[in-house]
Amino acid sequence: xxxxxxxxxxxxxxxxxxxxxxxxxxxxxxxxxxxxxxxxxxxxxxxxxxxxxxxxxxxxxxxxxxxxxxxxxxxxxxxxxxxxxxxxxxxxxxxxxxxxxxxxxxxxxxxxxxxxxxxxxxxxxxxxxxxxxxxxxxxxxxxxxxxxxxxxxxxxxxxxxxxxxxxxxxxxxxxxxxxxxxxxxxxxxxxxxxxxxxxxxxxxxxxxxxxxxxxxxxxxxxxxxxxxxxxxxxxxxxxxxxxxxxxxxxxxxxxxxxxxxxxxxxxxxxxxxxxxxxxxxxxxxxxxxxxxxxxxxxxxxxxxxxxxxxxxxxxxxxxxxxxxxxxxxxxxxxxxxxxxxxxxxxxxxxxxxxxxxxxxxxxxxxxxxxxxxxxxxxxxxxxxxxxxxxxxxxxxxxxxxxxxxxxxxxxxxxxxxxxxxxxxxxxxxxxxxxxxxxxxxxxxxxxxxxxxxxxxxxxxxxxxxxxxxxxxxxxxxxxxxxxxxxxxxxxxxxxxxxxxxxxxxxxxxxxxxxxxxxxxxxxxxxxxx
Amino acid sequence: xxxxxxxxxxxxxxxxxxxxxxxxxxxxxxxxxxxxxxxxxxxxxxxxxxxxxxxxxxxxxxxxxxxxxxxxxxxxxxxxxxxxxxxxxxxxxxxxxxxxxxxxxxxxxxxxxxxxxxxxxxxxxxxxxxxxxxxxxxxxxxxxxxxxxxxxxxxxxxxxxxxxxxxxxxxxxxxxxxxxxxxxxxxxxxxxxxxxxxxxxxxxxxxxxxxxxxxxxxxxxxxxxxxxxxxxxxxxxxxxxxxxxxxxxxxxxxxxxx
Numbered sequence: 001x002x003x004x005x006x007x008x009x010x011x012x013x014x015x016x017x018x019x020x021x022x023x024x025x026x027x028x029x030x031x032x033x034x035x036x037x038x039x040x041x042x043x044x045x046x047x048x049x050x051x052x053x054x055x056x057x058x059x060x061x062x063x064x065x066x067x068x069x070x071x072x073x074x075x076x077x078x079x080x081x082x083x084x085x086x087x088x089x090x091x092x093x094x095x096x097x098x099x100x101x102x103x104x105x106x107x108x109x110x111x112x113x114x115x116x117x118x119x120x121x122x123x124x125x126x127x128x129x130x131x132x133x134x135x136x137x138x139x140x141x142x143x144x145x146x147x148x149x150x151x152x153x154x155x156x157x158x159x160x161x162x163x164x165x166x167x168x169x170x171x172x173x174x175x176x177x178x179x180x181x182x183x184x185x186x187x188x189x190x191x192x193x194x195x196x197x198x199x200x201x202x203x204x205x206x207x208x209x210x211x212x213x214x215x216x217x218x219x220x221x222x223x224x225x226x227x228x229x230x231x232x233x234x235x236x237x238x239x240x241x242x243x244x245x246x247x248x249x250x251x252x253x254x255x256x257x258x259x260x261x262x263x264x265x266x267x268x269x270x271x272x273x274x275x276x277x278x279x280x281x282x283x284x285x286x287x288x289x290x291x292x293x294x295x296x297x298x299x300x301x302x303x304x305x306x307x308x309x310x311x312x313x314x315x316x317x318x319x320x321x322x323x324x325x326x327x328x329x330x331x332x333x334x335x336x337x338x339x340x341x342x343x344x345x346x347x348x349x350x351x352x353x354x355x356x357x358x359x360x361x362x363x364x365x366x367x368x369x370x371x372x373x374x375x376x377x378x379x380x381x382x383x384x385x386x387x388x389x390x391x392x393x394x395x396x397x398x399x400x401x402x403x404x405x406x407x408x409x410x411x412x413x414x415x416x417x418x419x420x421x422x423x424x425x426x427x428x429x430x431x432x433x434x435x436x437x438x439x440x441x442x443x444x445x446x447x448x449x450x451x452x453x454x455x456x457x458x459x460x461x462x463x464x465x466x467x468x469x470x471x472x473x474x475x476x477x478x479x480x481x482x483x484x485x486x487x488x489x490x491x492x493x494x495x496x497x498x499x500x501x502x503x504x505x506x507x508x509x510x511x512x513x514x515x516x517x518x519x520x521x522x523x524x525x526x527x528x529x
Numbered sequence: 530x531x532x533x534x535x536x537x538x539x540x541x542x543x544x545x546x547x548x549x550x551x552x553x554x555x556x557x558x559x560x561x562x563x564x565x566x567x568x569x570x571x572x573x574x575x576x577x578x579x580x581x582x583x584x585x586x587x588x589x590x591x592x593x594x595x596x597x598x599x600x601x602x603x604x605x606x607x608x609x610x611x612x613x614x615x616x617x618x619x620x621x622x623x624x625x626x627x628x629x630x631x632x633x634x635x636x637x638x639x640x641x642x643x644x645x646x647x648x649x650x651x652x653x654x655x656x657x658x659x660x661x662x663x664x665x666x667x668x669x670x671x672x673x674x675x676x677x678x679x680x681x682x683x684x685x686x687x688x689x690x691x692x693x694x695x696x697x698x699x700x701x702x703x704x705x706x707x708x709x710x711x712x713x714x715x716x717x718x719x720x721x722x723x724x725x726x727x728x729x730x731x732x733x734x735x736x737x738x739x740x741x742x743x744x745x746x747x748x749x750x751x752x753x754x755x756x757x758x759x760x761x762x763x764x765x766x767x768x769x770x771x772x773x774x775x776x777x778x779x780x781x782x783x784x785x786x787x
Contacts, residue, residue, distance in 0.1 A: 171574070174744035181734030190581065214632060216733060365633060372629050376622065 005031050007527075008280055008290040010267050010306065011463070011502070013041020016296030017250035018516030019501040019523070020259040021072050023294075026524040030259045031288070033280065035266035035463065038244075039251050041296070042462060042469060043511055045244030049449040051399045052335040055243035057453070057462065057469070059388050059406040060357070062512035063229055063237055064246070077249035077256075081237040082393040084355035088233045089345065090200040091439045092362040097344035098196045099353060100233050114194040121191040122232060125201075129223070130230035131172050132179075135164045137227040140507035140514055143522050144481040144489040176223075181476065184218035185364045199361040203384060204234050207410070208469045208510070210328050212371030213364050217476045224474070224509045236356045238393040246511070270295070270302070270498060272311045277498035292497040292527055294519065297463060298471035299484040299504040300325055307495060316494050319485050324478060325504075327467030328374055330412035331453040332432050334405040335398070339389070340440035355392045360385040360435060370411055377417025379428050382435060384410045402448070407432060414455040414467045421456035428452060471504035480506055491519040492526070499523050531570045536756035539565075551781055553757040555774070556721055557729040558582055558742045561758065562751075575752050578743035582762075583736065586713035586725025587631055589669035591690045594707040595660040598646065599698035612649045617642040617697060627668055634674030636686050640693060641667045659706070666690050671713040671724040679714035686710060728767020729760050738764055749777040750784075757781055 007023055009016045012034035020030040038044065042057040061081075069075070083102055090098040098114060101107045104123050112119035139161050145154035165173055179187055184205030188198040202213040205222035212218070229235050239245040251261055266283040270293050279289035295302040300323060303309070309317050345353050361367055361384050370380035386408040391398040398404050409432050416424060429452045437443040455467025464471065472484055481489045483506045491499050501519035502508075508515050530538045530546070538548035554561040562571060562579045571579075604610050618624055618641050627637035643665040648655045655661050669686060673679065687710035694701045713725025722729060730736055739747045742762045749757050759777030761767040 170745065174740075178735045178740055178744055186583070368632060375625060 003289075005029070005279070005288055005290040007031070007292045007294060007523075008033060008288060009294045009296060009501070010270070010280065010302070011035070011041060011296035012039030012247070012251065012261060012263070013296045013502065014043045014247050014250060014511060014513055015502050015516030015519070016041070016294075017247060017254050018068060018072070018513040019294055019296065019520040020261075021250065021254040021257060022517055022520030023524060024254060024257040024259040025071075026520070028524065028527070030254075030294075031290070032254070032259060032261040033265040033267055033282070033288075034261065034263045037263055039261060039263060040244050040247035042464070043243040043247045045242030045397075048333050048451040049335040052402070052404050052449070053242060053397045054333040054404045054406050054451075055390065056333065056451075057331055057458070058243045058511050059390065059408070060234075060511075061237050061239065061243070061246060062225075062510040063235055065228065065512050065514055065517065068513040068517055072250060072253035074246070074249040074253060077252040079245055079249035080240045082240065083235070083237055084393060086353050086356040087231065087236050088200060088357045088359055089342075089353050090196045090359045090361060091342065091344055092196050093438070095344050096196075097342070097353075098194070098200065100200070102231070102235070102356070104231075111194070111197060114197065115192075118192045118194045118197055122197075125191045126230055126232050128172060128175060129226040129232065131168060132176050132223060133226040133228060133230045135161070135168060135176065136223055138164055139480070140224075140227055140509075141518070142506075143491070143518055144483070144506050146490065147481055147487070179223060180220040181216055182219040183214045183216055184222050185213040185368075187219040187222065188364075195363045196361070199364050199367055200359055201232050202364060203359065203361045203367060203386075206367065206371070206384070207386075207408075208327075208329055209474050210324070210326065210374070210411075210413075211475070212368045214368050215371075220476060220479070221474050221509075224479075224507065227507075227509075228512070233357075236388070238388070238390050240394050240396075242390060242394070242397060243511070250513075267306060269308070270306045270495075272307060272495050272498070275311065275494075276496040277307075292499065292523065294499045294501050294523060296502045296516070298325065298465045298468070298502055299323060299500060300465040300472075301463065302498075302500060303493060307498065312494055316485075323484050323504075324473040324475065325466040325468045325471070326414040326473075327455040327458060327464065327469060328411040328413055329458075329467075329469050330379070330409045330428055330432075330455065331458075332407040332409060332429060333451040333453075334407065335448040335450070336389075336403040336405055336446045337448050338401075338442075338446045339403055340405075340436070340443040340446055342440045344439065351392070354389050356388075358387040358389075360387075360439065374411030374413040377413055377415055379412045379416070379424065379431065380410070381431055383412075383432065385432065385435060387436070407436075412455055414459075421454040425452050425454050428454060470508060470510060471502050472508070474509065483508055491522045531566065531753055531756075534570070535754040551755050551757065553759045553777060553781060555760040557584070557723050557726075557760060557762045558758070559584070559723040560721060566753070571752055575743060575746065578746070582742050583731045583733070584671070584722075584724030584726040584729075585731055586671040586716060586722065586727065587668045588725075588727060589636070589666045589686060589690075589713060590709075590711040590716075591664040591666055591687055592709040592711070593662040593664070593691075593705050594655065595646075595662055596704040596706050597658075597700075598660055599662065599694070599704070600700045601698045603697065611646055613645070615644040617644075617693065631668030631670040634670055634672060634677065636669045636673075636682065636689070637667065638689065640669075640690065642690065642693060643667075644694070662701075664690060664694070669713055669725075671717070671726070679712040683710050683712050683715075686712065729762035730767075732766050737766060741766060749773075749780040 006029035009032040023030045046056045087102040088100040108119040142157045184202035205218035268283045269281040277293040391403040458464045458467035484504045505515045536552040648660040716722045716725035763773040
């Protein structure tokens with residue numbers, strides 16, 4: 001057995017790397033152990049067809065928290081974002097397209113073609129999201145307070161958040177309180193009449209969740225995603241080189257401040273002795289002792305598989321079993337010989353409009369019906385789809401003149417009623433191609449090759465339990481002081497010196513780095529004691 | 530009747546005027562603020578809140594006069610099981626599917642039904658040997674899909690309830706003497722419940738506690754002096770419990786009764 005390491009980080013996803021960076025900066029010597037051949041977790045770029053590379057899973061940053069980008073000097077480490085002029089093109093079955101430009105004024109002009117009233121509301125909505133999102137953003141920076149016996153820091157944090165909410169003024173304060181538990185469908189209806197606009201914005205409240213636009217709490221998901229990103233439909237940023245470029249830059253930053261990273265190092269077990277984590281055992285049999293273990297894996301994988309549950313109380317095991325963590329998103333990556341020609345965009349010049357996000361979310365009921373199917377264990381035959389064509393912003397991702405298309409498809413429930421994902425994988429791909437070709441008839445002829453990633457693949461290949469892209473459902477009962485569990489929302493676990501730093505901890509809203517940074521702060525504090 | 534921003538009494542439909550120091554409304558905010566008060570007496574942001582308040586009634590009622598007792602397949606014969614509540618809610622999925630239909634403006638083809646036979650505990654409600662079956666039925670959305678209306682759907686809705694019960698108690702059709710169907714539209718027209726919501730407004734988190742009925746106006750008072758709210762549309766909300774009435778009375782007394 002080798003020497004005792006300082007801190008081992010299980011998994012080199014973005015949060016693991018962010019945690020490694022901040023822990024190294026705080027004077028610790030973190031060792032990141034990644035199972036796969038390269039770091040990145042769900043933020044990776046891989047070749048899926050000769051000459052075609054694509055963001056395998058996540059295709060859009062959260063966006064990353066600005067202070068993390070700054071602290072890690074990610075731009076210096078090679079990260080470069082392109083923000084397309086067109087944010088979102090939302091297609092409708094009657095052959096129209098609602099175009100949302102990244103620039104709010106330009107977006108309003110376009111919306112005015114659908115409704116003058118909505119054009120005015122669009123900037124109001126953006127402004128309200130900006131104000132409210134800023135306050136929520138402050139709460140996302142906090143370590144959730146200890147409810148039983150809040151310490152001085154907890155009280156100060158709560159006081160500060162409370163004052164920020166009050167400072168919003170009466171109207172926006174009531175909005176924060178009222179909107180949270182609402183259905184996203186109701187929230188957007190308070191601002192807009194245009195159905196595709198309503199649905200396109202409400203889609204932000206359901207993305208990656210087991211919620212439909214009429215589900216209570218979907219408005220909170222929308223608000224959380226708006227914290228730091230008040231663009232109504234959500235911003236679009238393409239890193240040159242795909243999502244993998246984000247985590248490559250993070251890895252470089254972490255290494256520069258002294259973190260060590262080992263790939264191809266699968267962890268078989270987190271060793272626990274007398275209730276204290278003492279290190280890890282690799283699949284190869286190698287044992288590495290450590291002062292502390294930080295897991296970037298999801299809570300279920302960490303506590304039910306990597307740790308022997310015998311070290312946990314039955315009560316805790318029961319609770320972690322009840323942690324809801326079954327995914328709803330499938331990912332399809334396609335190599336294309338040419339750009340699809342969307343009927344609605346032909347007259348307007350197809351190419352430039354395709355640089356942002358292309359959404360199939362024409363109406364609230366369309367999204368809700370897609371959700372309905374998944375409740376009973378079927379994937380949506382008319383799914384909610386979000387497409388990006390990153391090769392338009394970064395031509396190096398595909399051979400000259402050819403393209404890659406990255407597609408999020410929802411809903412693809414982890415648990416199928418009939419059959420399994422191995423037998424339904426191709427049918428899912430067909431349903432997506434069929435849906436898109438209703439809007440772009442030439443689309444099927446342009447497909448050279450495809451990669452279909454189902455929730456089962458997300459679990460087996462990428463280690464996301466239940467195929468949940470957020471390491472656990474984003475729901476009112478699994479947020480903040482309850483993420484992942486009530487009493488265990490402060491990055492600690494019942495096993496001493498075992499910590500969590502992934503998306504299954506607060507704030508856990510996607511590719512922001514927030515969980516990793518918050519966890520590192522808390523872990524450094526405890527380890528110093 | 531409002532004078533100088535103060536409630537001074539009420540005018541009845543027959544023209545009678547009754548003056549009072551305090552007016553407390555037990556009806557819902559839509560009726561109170563947009564039907565019983567002249568426009569112009571309320572601030573815009575308050576009215577915005579009232580207009581945003583969601584009703585969306587989702588239940589209907591079917592009352593039947595019976596010539597005997599229903600005979601349930603799962604528990605044949607007469608027994609104590611008929612004296613309590615009987616529920617047709619066989620699975621969570623059954624309930625959810627019933628809800629799905631309502632989301633798109635259709636009444637549930639396989640509804641959730643909550644039934645009681647009050648005549649088994651109070652024989653005075655029906656002639657000897659006869660019974661009453663009271664059925665609470667969900668979902669019956671107030672707003673039906675385009676092309677449908679409750680006056681045409683009413684009896685079809687009632688038939689469907691009987692057919693559903695008949696799957697569990699086949700003799701039901703033979704013992705019905707009379708049937709009364711109450712739709713959400715009837716609840717609105719006959720009983721003054723806007724959009725047929727039996728709780729005077731949805732019991733959703735954003736319409737409860739300090740947000741019921743309107744954020745900033747949850748303490749039973751209104752922007753009009755001496756006008757109070759005391760119905761189910763105030764905290765703690767719907768159900769026959771009397772709590773809103775009591776809490777409102779306490780607030781009125783606190784204000785000195787006038």
